[in-house]
Amino acid sequence: MRHIISLLMENEAGALSRVAGLFSARGYNIESLTVAPTEDPTLSRMTIVTSGSDAVIEQINKQLNKLIDVAAVMDLSEGEHLERELMLVKVRSESTTREELKRMTNILHARVIDESESTCTLELTDTCARLDSFLQTIGPDRILETVRTGALGIGRGERILKL
Amino acid sequence: MELTGAEITIRCLQEEGVEYIFGYPGGAVLFIYDALFNQDKVKHILVRHEQAALHAADGYARSSDQVGVALVTSGPGLTNAVTGIATAYMDSIPIVVISGQVPSYAIGEDAFQEVDSVGITRPCVKHNFLIKDVKDIAPTIKKAFYLAKSGRPGPVLVDIPKDISNQKTEFIYPDSVSIRSYHPVGEGDGVQIARAAQMLLEAKRPMIYSGGGVILSGASAQLIELVRLLGFPCTNTLMGLGAYPATDKQFVGMPGMHGTYEACMAMQHCDVLLAVGARFDDRVIGNVENFAQIPRKIIHIDIDPSSIAKRVKVDVPVVGDLKLVLNQLLSVLRNGKQKPDASDLAAWWKQVNEWRAKGGGLRYNNSSEIIKPQYVIEKLYEVTGGDAFVTSDVGQHQMWAAQYYKFDKPRRWINSGGLGTMGFGLPAAMGVQLINPGAAVACVTGEGSIQMNIQELSTCKQFHLPIKVVSLNNRYLGMVRQWQQFFHGNRYAESYMDALPDFVKLTEAYGHVGMRIDKPSDVEPALREAFARKKDLVFMDFQTDPLENVFPMVPGGKGLSEVMLDPNAPHPQVEDL
Numbered sequence: 001m002r003h004i005i006s007l008l009m010e011n012e013a014g015a016l017s018r019v020a021g022l023f024s025a026r027g028y029n030i031e032s033l034t035v036a037p038t039e040d041p042t043l044s045r046m047t048i049v050t051s052g053s054d055a056v057i058e059q060i061n062k063q064l065n066k067l068i069d070v071a072a073v074m075d076l077s078e079g080e081h082l083e084r085e086l087m088l089v090k091v092r093s094e095s096t097t098r099e100e101l102k103r104m105t106n107i108l109h110a111r112v113i114d115e116s117e118s119t120c121t122l123e124l125t126d127t128c129a130r131l132d133s134f135l136q137t138i139g140p141d142r143i144l145e146t147v148r149t150g151a152l153g154i155g156r157g158e159r160i161l162k163l
Numbered sequence: 164m165e166l167t168g169a170e171i172t173i174r175c176l177q178e179e180g181v182e183y184i185f186g187y188p189g190g191a192v193l194f195i196y197d198a199l200f201n202q203d204k205v206k207h208i209l210v211r212h213e214q215a216a217l218h219a220a221d222g223y224a225r226s227s228d229q230v231g232v233a234l235v236t237s238g239p240g241l242t243n244a245v246t247g248i249a250t251a252y253m254d255s256i257p258i259v260v261i262s263g264q265v266p267s268y269a270i271g272e273d274a275f276q277e278v279d280s281v282g283i284t285r286p287c288v289k290h291n292f293l294i295k296d297v298k299d300i301a302p303t304i305k306k307a308f309y310l311a312k313s314g315r316p317g318p319v320l321v322d323i324p325k326d327i328s329n330q331k332t333e334f335i336y337p338d339s340v341s342i343r344s345y346h347p348v349g350e351g352d353g354v355q356i357a358r359a360a361q362m363l364l365e366a367k368r369p370m371i372y373s374g375g376g377v378i379l380s381g382a383s384a385q386l387i388e389l390v391r392l393l394g395f396p397c398t399n400t401l402m403g404l405g406a407y408p409a410t411d412k413q414f415v416g417m418p419g420m421h422g423t424y425e426a427c428m429a430m431q432h433c434d435v436l437l438a439v440g441a442r443f444d445d446r447v448i449g450n451v452e453n454f455a456q457i458p459r460k461i462i463h464i465d466i467d468p469s470s471i472a473k474r475v476k477v478d479v480p481v482v483g484d485l486k487l488v489l490n491q492l493l494s495v496l497r498n499g500k501q502k503p504d505a506s507d508l509a510a511w512w513k514q515v516n517e518w519r520a521k522g523g524g525l526r527y528n529n530s531s532e533i534i535k536p537q538y539v540i541e542k543l544y545e546v547t548g549g550d551a552f553v554t555s556d557v558g559q560h561q562m563w564a565a566q567y568y569k570f571d572k573p574r575r576w577i578n579s580g581g582l583g584t585m586g587f588g589l590p591a592a593m594g595v596q597l598i599n600p601g602a603a604v605a606c607v608t609g610e611g612s613i614q615m616n617i618q619e620l621s622t623c624k625q626f627h628l629p630i631k632v633v634s635l636n637n638r639y640l641g642m643v644r645q646w647q648q649f650f651h652g653n654r655y656a657e658s659y660m661d662a663l664p665d666f667v668k669l670t671e672a673y674g675h676v677g678m679r680i681d682k683p684s685d686v687e688p689a690l691r692e693a694f695a696r697k698k699d700l701v702f703m704d705f706q707t708d709p710l711e712n713v714f715p716m717v718p719g720g721k722g723l724s725e726v727m728l729d730p731n732a733p734h735p736q737v738e739d740l
Contacts, residue, residue: 009344010344013293014281014285014293017282017285018285021285021286025286055472058472059469059473062468062469063469065468065469066467066468066469068289068290068310068342068344068345069290069344070344071343071344072344163343
């Protein structure tokens with residue numbers, strides 16, 4: 001099953017490789033991993049999307065907690081949470097098709113952030129699943145490149161991951 | 164006063180009360196060696212290979228409750244040490260490794276003797292640090308010692324670039340250490356412990372299975388009290404031998420691949436299994452599916468949550484320091500009125516004793532013509548009064564030592580259980596002898612393993628370490644040969660040890676006493692003579708039966724109930740194995 005795990009860790013060189021190494025050494029799967037410092041610059045927050053049996057997910061959580069640099073771990077999928085992912089998509093956009101593309105981006109709540117004579121770059125923030133369906137709607141023939149951040153997650157309401 | 168990073172490093176070791184460090188100098192640690200030269204509190208033991216430095220520090224830690232310390236240079240110094248670091252990691256041994264690194268400005272330039280030490284050791288340390296500022300040395304070393312010995316112990320590496328070891332700063336050693344992301348556990352959860360107590364009291368076929376964690380936690384006394392209070396059978400894993408006295412009648416022997424028949428059967432058929440500081444290793448419980456065939460409730464006490472429910476499902480997990488948790492459990496049991504059901508327990512013991520009789524204990528077919536390796540260990544046990552520190556290498560001799568030397572005290576049996584590192588025994592014995600001066604220290608080895616670190620005979624000479632090397636020389640890599648005999652159609656691929664040196668001459672060349680023993684009747688006199696030589700290292704080259712196999716044996720991938728007994732040993736006939 002798919003799980004989204006958030007963790008707080010020391011913002012130090014090597015911390016990221018300890019987490020990545022844990023997954024690769026034990027054969028765990030990483031769908032996406034995203035990391036950046038928090039409002040406290042000595043801490044980084046990482047979001048990992050992974051999948052596995054209940055036993056594997058339990059081990060992942062325990063192993064993450066065991067890392068000395070990791071201060072707190074929360075499996076967001078165990079409760080109510082929100083997920084967002086940012087995606088940039090560059091599409092082929094000739095003058096003849098541009099209007100249609102813009103209509104579509106409006107409907108799908110994407111933003112145009114760059115245009116050239118033949119291309120158009122869109123920005124979209126949504127759940128991973130909606131980003132997938134956006135790409136399907138645009139169609140693979142038109143897409144020149146895509147770049148995605150991987151999912152970010154946060155608990156709903158009073159579900160807070162903080163030291 | 165300002166001190167250099169190198170001086171600070173040595174001062175930190177002094178502050179930690181370190182008496183011995185094991186190391187090997189090189190370019191990147193020259194300043195640290197210079198600082199070592201200018202003092203006499205920390206004594207340096209010069210090994211002949213960095214792997215041995217780690218194993219010696221490891222033996223030092225295992226046979227005491229101290230942190231072992233090793234000092235190695237960058238590049239090959241560190242890579243040589245990796246096997247020793249991984250050995251300590253697998254068995255949760257507290258070690259601080261200080262490694263030199265190329266100057267900080269040269270890192271990443273493929274400098275001479277440069278290797279990414281923090282990267283290479285990351286998967287086999289509890290934690291590691293690369294020092295980037297001389298001011299960080301003292302607080303980092305403080306943290307390293309704290310991390311190594313607290314919680315589930317393990318090796319911690321501190322990598323110090325050469326230029327930083329020569330920069331100066333004020334030396335302040337922190338009084339205390341706190342790491343916001345690290346909180347080792349103490350007592351266990353009271354509710355879980357009460358549940359565990361109830362489950363134990365209601366068990367009809369209870370079994371206590373204890374591992375290396377009991378020794379690491381110093382909880383042997385608590386374990387003994389618990390086993391006696393409840394009256395249950397107890398087994399110790401390879402790593403846990405000595406935590407419960409092997410000569411006690413409630414001890415059923417070691418479980419697992421080369422465990423006793425009764426320990427294997429009792430593990431398999433119990434209805435409540437209390438696991439204490441043991442991790443359901445594949446060599447201990449065999450095939451997981453087979454183990455799960457007979458339903459049993461499992462209570463698992465461990466300091467490391469990730470050890471719980473890793474290989475088997477656990478009904479009552481208790482996370483905590485074993486010594487504290489066992490004290491809690493004991494107080495619940497003592498304060499309660501309920502006792503285990505005497506008739507159920509008597510019936511269970513009857514069954515266990517039947518297995519004991521069926522298995523016939525540990526037996527082998529002794530001979531008056533050829534030395535049986537088991538016989539050497541039995542005599543070693545007798546000659547040393549069961550009170551020696553015994554280190555071992557890895558293979559058949561390790562299993563025979565574990566089976567036939569009946570360890571009654573913790574920290575007496577020193578072996579590489581998790582990683583299974585050949586070459587461990589002799590350097591580990593050096594560390595054991597240093598922290599236990601005057602004690603009888605035996606290194607049980609084979610002609611294969613001993614050659615992996617035989618150069619340490621030179622270290623033993625320099626530092627007057629009167630270790631007794633008990634080499635069971637069967638001219639084969641015996642355990643490999645045994646598996647080839649059983650599972651690979653007797654095709655002994657590369658398991659024959661040809662062109663062996665004359666170990667007596669070799670030992671003498673290093674300045675020690677060598678003996679070659681060919682006849683069974685000479686085994687005991689040789690051991691007596693060797694152990695009487697209190698000041699000498701004696702290398703005993705026992706010429707043993709080349710084709711002897713280790714039994715009982717649970718073949719790899721099989722379940723505990725599929726344990727095979729020695730077909731040649733004079734044990735009672737068992738038809739329903």
